[in-house]
Amino acid sequence: MDDDEDYQALFFTECRELLTDLAEHLDVLAAGEGDLETVNAAFRAVHSVKGGAAAFGFDTLISFAHVFETVMDQIRGDRLELTDDVSSVLLRAGDVMEVLVEQAQLGGGEPPAKLERVLADLEEIADIVPTEEGEDTSDLVEAQSDAVDVAEADLPDETVFQFLFAPGPDFIAAGHDPLRFFKSARNHGLTEILADPEVVTLDDVDPAVIPIRWTLTFETEETAEDLDEFFEFYRMVADITPIGDPVEDPVEEAVSDQSQASAPDFPEEAPQMPPPAVKPEPEKQEVVPERPAPVSESEKARAPEAQTPAKPTQQTKSLRVDLNRIDRLVNLVGEMLITQAGLAQRMTEETNAQGLEVDHSVESMSRQLRELQESVMAIRAQPVKSVFSRMPRVVRDLADKLNKKARLELTGEQTEVDTTVIEELSEPLTHMLRNSMDHGIEDPETRTELGKDPVGLIRLSAEHKGERVIIVVQDDGRGIDRDRVLAKAIERDLVSPDDVLNPEEIDQLIFHPGFSTASEVSSVSGRGVGMDVVKKKIQSLGGRCVLVNNPGKGSRFTITLPLTLAVMDGMTVTSGGQQFILPLSSVVEAVRVGSCKIRQLPDDSSVMERRGDYLRLLSLRKMLDMPKSQSDQDMAIILDTETDGHVALQVDDLIGQRQVVLKSLEANFKKVAGVSGATILGDGHVALILDVPGLIELLDGTQPAAEMIH
Amino acid sequence: MTEMAEIEIPTDKVATSKNIEYFQYVTFLVDERTFGLDIKNVREIKQWSATTSLPNQAKFTRGVLNLRGTIVPVHDLRARFGGPLTEATDTHVVVIVWIGTKTVGVLVDAVSDIISISAEDIRPVPQGQPNGDGSTIAGLVCSEDAMVALLNLEVLFPDESVLLE
The missing domain is CATH 1.10.287 (Helix Hairpins)
Structure with a gap:
């Protein structure tokens, strides 16, 4: 029971990886850059998903994957040309399969509306193909495709070999699986599997040992040596002994037998399958290459190279760890x-x-x-790939919905970032792409009028820079319409009509909470939850978000993120005898208060003059209600609050810069406003990590200051 | 889980010839008053050390301390019951307890004893006390020289992270 669930979880983890790979391969194919290997890889991905789905009985997924697989198989067999139409259907099929897998995982849910349409499209392209020798396409298509491979080739005479195959006690322990063995053997002309009727009694059954022996019949043009080479891999853990002499066999018979034996799934037709305990595939490396890369020529082309035992060792070993x-x-x-x-x-x-x-x-x-x-x-x-690879689907869906055309270009997908950051990235990125698609990219007609390529271009890139990762979302759309933004901001009372704002300041307005330039609330960009959400999210990850707007030519968002959320660069300051950490990413500079002009405003708040600008001067001690200390409030740290520009935070002293390990306050307590976490200092004491925007919010919040201080 | 609990019985409950189950409670003092906590909820007892105060918290929350790498909040029991803040010295102790999944420190004056009591010895708190919010005390026990008030930690220090989210 529990095992089943574990295996199922494993299946879904694998599915996600496979689907990611699939999406990538399909994208390459759609771009017309794919070769046969890409087609094969995509085929294998679909096939593996189908295989796993069959093991758990996800029927909708299986039948869809089956049709999908058929089309892929036709492509790799050169029986279907990879036109633009075909690749667009394939891309959508990939999306549908993702949805189906999600549904299988969550259990239930209506099949997506797209399913029928895409399925019909897939079937249509599969049917268009003129089939050789009048094979029945509507039936077992995979069987047909395999049979065609055989039939169309000019086969030499085939020889019949028989072997007794007896898995040894270590067969499963060594990572083998009879099902996989049979599948590979099929590529060497395996036509018949017969279970030996003599089986150990139930008392003697050891679940880790396969109690069955099989008689395998091969009808192949391969020589005995070829087969020997194939068996070599298994000889260590199984007894494989030839029975009788090879027999020459007429071709016709071979064909009919072949098509029967290579019908799609062994489980359905082979009642002598091993007990379910051995079913789930233990490792990805072994799952994927289970089908070598066959070319449409003859059985010979399917021969051993891909099957040689050396293959698995060439791949980098990986381990899945909780x-x-x-x-x-x-x-x-x-x-x-x-x-x-x-x-x-x-x-x-x-x-x-x-x-x-x-x-x-x-x-x-x-x-x-x-x-x-x-x-x-x-x-x-x-690698950020795991998030990036989901984005083409987002863009495709939106292009469909908005009747626009756009192409997403990904670079730097291999850039590595901490998993915690990766998980959090998906949402803001999706949001930004939506924004680009909805507001940035114009419709094809407008673009043509403007002399732009009717297909919009969105670039998504990632790269390392020091201890941070930089993610750029850039589009070649209309950019941000400053007049509209300003008009909207005035309408929403975000700025007064008399304010004179420079262009950059206007651009920044889109990050204002509750701001949305879409004149109508569209299903795409939602209502007013726009860039402010993105900015908040990025900030909560300790990052920054910068916008460069080039009206008419496009806009560029640059996100800078820390590589990890577990450690952080911080600036240590003291206030009221206690140490605090400020995230270094928000520190602009530190100055002596004495060297600056401080002015008191009528409402008792103060401002500090700095290079001709007035900055709000906030006292950390007062904000946190800390006791006074001798070296009182001598330093001011100028901080970028992201939302409210720069402020000066008055502290007692500056200790220096250090890397701190982030600890959660929520684990044993609760979220504390103005504090993003804590860390432990060298002396064992706890220091709080301040959340600057949170502090400002506290100060400006609805609570009167007196109440704020406990 | 239930099996585990059964296995643990011999260590926590001292069986007698009459086969009455006894529970062990840690008792401690605040202002000469004696409070008790089920020993199963007590993780350890620690000498008071300066805490890092948190902004804008209830008065009885003294701050957080580092318990071998985890950040643990410390609450002042005297202040929680309406008294003034404890002027903590080296002789004061922090009882580290488990409340649900959270680890929390409770500042008290001193730990006094571990007592074994049977379920029958626990008396309910009289209802309708003018000042008391009775639910913070789970029950009363008369031991040899004093009355022990058994604390109801979930009510005293509720898990606010659930409410806020």
């Missing part, structure tokens, strides 16, 4: 870093002759720890 385990490791390394920092601090306090050598050790330990931390973080890193 994220929790890695998190524990990350935490532990964090602890060690803190302990180490404490140790180092004590070392500097107590220097003596002996201490010097210990000092060296402590120092090298610090280096090793940092390296350890980097390695652990690297485990959590994932």
Whole structure:
């Protein structure tokens, strides 16, 4: 029961990977850059999904995948030309399959409306194809396709071999699976599988050992040596003994037998299948290459290369690990870093002759720890591909809905970012693409009039820059219409008509909460939840979002994000005898309060003059109601609040810059306004990490200041 | 889970010849008054150390401390019951308890004893007390020299993260 669920979970994890691969391959094909290998890879992905779905009985998924697979098979057999129409159907089929997998996972749900349409399209292209020798296309299409391969080729005489195949006790333990063995053997002309009637009694059954022996009949043009080579891989764990002498066989018979034996799924027709315990595929590497890359010529082309045992070892080995385990490791390394920092601090306090050598050790330990931390973080890193690959579908769907044409260009998909960041990226990215599609890209007619390519271009790219990752969303649409934005902002009372704003300031208005330029509320961009949501999300991840607007030519959003959410660069300050961490990403500069002009405003708030600008001067001590201390409020840290421009935060002293390990307050307490988390200092004390926009919100919030201070 | 609990019985409950189940409670003092907590909810007892205060919290929330890498809030029991903030010194202790899935520290004056009591010994709190919100006390026990008020932690320090989200 539990095992089943585990396997199912595994299946869905794999499905997601397969679908990601599929989408990628289909995109390549649609761009006309694919070769036979791409087609094969896409076919394998569909096939593997189907195989897994069959094991769990997801009927809708199976039947859809089956038709999809048929079309793919025709393409790889060169029986169907990959025209633009075909590839667009394939792309949509990929999308539908994704939806079906999601539904299978969540259980139930209406089949998507697109299903019928896409299925009809798929069937249509499958049918268009003139079939050779009048094969029946409506029936078992896969069987047909395999049979065609055989029939159309000018086959040499085939030989019949028979073998007794007895899996040894280690067969399953070695990672083999009889089903897979038979499937591969099929490519070598396996036509008949007969289970040996002698089976061990129930008392002696060991679930880890296959109790059945099979007689396998091969009808193939391959020589005994070829088959030997194929068996070589299995000889270690199974007894494979030839029975009798090879017999020459007339071709016609071979064909009819062939088409029968290579019918789509073994499980349905082979009652002697192994017990279900061995079913689920243990590793991805073994699942994917189960079908070699056959070309439409003859059975010979299907021959061993892809099947040789050397193949799996060439692939990079990977291991699927529960994220929790890695998190524990990350935490532990964090602890060690803190302990180490404490140790180092004590070392500097107590220097003596002996201490010097210990000092060296402590120092090298610090280096090793940092390296350890980097390695652990690297485990959590994932290419942004997993998010990026979902985006073409978003753009496609929107293009459909909005009757626009657009092409999404992805670069830097291999850029690695921490998984936690990746998970959070999908939503803002989707939002931004929607925005580009809805407001940016013009409809094809307008674009043609403007002399632009009727197909809009959206670029999505990722790259590393130092300790941060930079993601750019750029479109070649109309850009942001400043007049409209300003008019809207005035209408919404966001600015007064008398305000003089420079162009950049107008652009920034789109990040204002509740701002949406779509004149009508469209289903695409929603109502007013626009760029402010994106900006909030990015900020909550410790990132920044910058907009460059080029009216008429397009707009560019640049998102800068930390590589991980587990550690952060921070600026340590003190206020009222307590240390606080400010995220370094929001610190602009630090100045001595004494060197600046401070003015008191009538409402008792103060402003600080800085290079001709007036900045709000906020006292951290007052905001947090901390006690006074001697070195009172001598420093001002100028911070970028993202929403309210720059502010100056008055603190007692500046300690310096350091990397901190983020700890959650919510784990044992609750979310505290103005505080994004906490970290542990070298001396074991807790320091709070301040959330600058949150602090400002607190200050400007509905609560009167007196109530805010407890 | 239920099986686990049954296995644990011998360690927590001291069986007697009469076969009455006994529960163990940790008792501690705040202002000469004795409070008790089921020993199963007590994770450890720690000497008071300075906490990092949090902005804009209830008065009885003293701040957070580092418990071997996890951040744990510390509440002042005296202040929670309406008294002034405890002027904590090295002799004060923080009882680290589990409340649901959360780990929380409770600042008290001193830990006094571990007592074994049977379910029969626990008396209900008289209803209609003028000042008391009775639900914060789960029950009363008369031990040899004092009356022990058994705390209801879920009511005293509710999990506010659920409410806020």
